[in-house]
Amino acid sequence: MATIVALATARHQAFRDQGYDVRETGLYGHRPMGLYVSAEAHSCLRKAAELLGLGTRYLRTVPVDSAFRMDTGELRRLIAADQRAGVRPFFVAASAGTVNTGAVDPLDDIAAIAREHGLWFHIDGAYGALGILADDAAPGYAGLEWADSLALDPHKWLGVPIDAGCILFREPAGPRDAFSLVPPYLRDEDAGELGWFSEYGPEQTRPFRALRVWATIAHLGRDGIVHLVQHTTRLARTLAELIEASDDFELLAPAVTSITAFRHRPPDLDTDRAEALNEAIPAAVQRRRHAFLTGTRISGAAALRACVLHPGTTKDDLTVLLDEIRAAAREVTT
């Protein structure tokens, strides 16, 4: 929902800049509008583009580098190609913590490209925005401050009960222009300068989600949140070190946030059997009921993905996880 609100606001603004009111005319008769996301971007961006009538034909997938970060040279190339073809580029979404590997895109460079071409600069920090609070990860987030909109999910790293999606705007008038529609029976002179929350998104009646977020922040305090993020980020790096030091696991990406992406690769296994094994491992691990991890596909191949979020996780749990994967692998191969 945060992504939909951000993209609807960006769409409204881009049309207004060209003299159209998209709330009145819809997209009829307008020339195509280009959107740019990386190959590792979350599917919510595609869903938002579909729902808002922008279609996926002009949703450009920007390739990533070897660390799964958006390749900004490719971004420039795609924008230039669209401009030559009469498509109007208007929106770029960077990721601050991709779902597969926790990679943070080069936000500073993407912000500069957005400025140069007049694009709305959105950041999907649903999982990873809070990673900026970890000392050793913070430099990788340079440029986050340039976002026009930043999506983050307190129900992920912050541990707030689902659902609590959040979208922050540089300029709060933007979403209000895109959404405000207060019917006469709800008009309230006492609503104050900010008006109703329902003026900033599609929901009218809405639960008090912010209470859970406030209570969690009040309970943990800034120091508590920093500790949580720091602790889990360090554990993901420790897991990466354990993997690199072993001869039966392969690290697939640097651990920059609290996600470690890897593969089980017993030395005697050929590529096809390793592929089948890694596809089977997540369900087999879960069946054993001692550890939990998910599977994904990275660079076209089956991969394992550990995302450390619980503050009570210890280094011993990481050793248990690797041993559980070994045990599950033996079960599925015998």
Ligand SMILES: Cc1ncc(COP(=O)(O)O)c(C=O)c1O
């Ligand atoms: C980067 C990113 N964006 C968006 C989402 C969507 O999250 P949700 O549907 O939980 O709000 C996720 C969930 O994993 C994510 O990791």
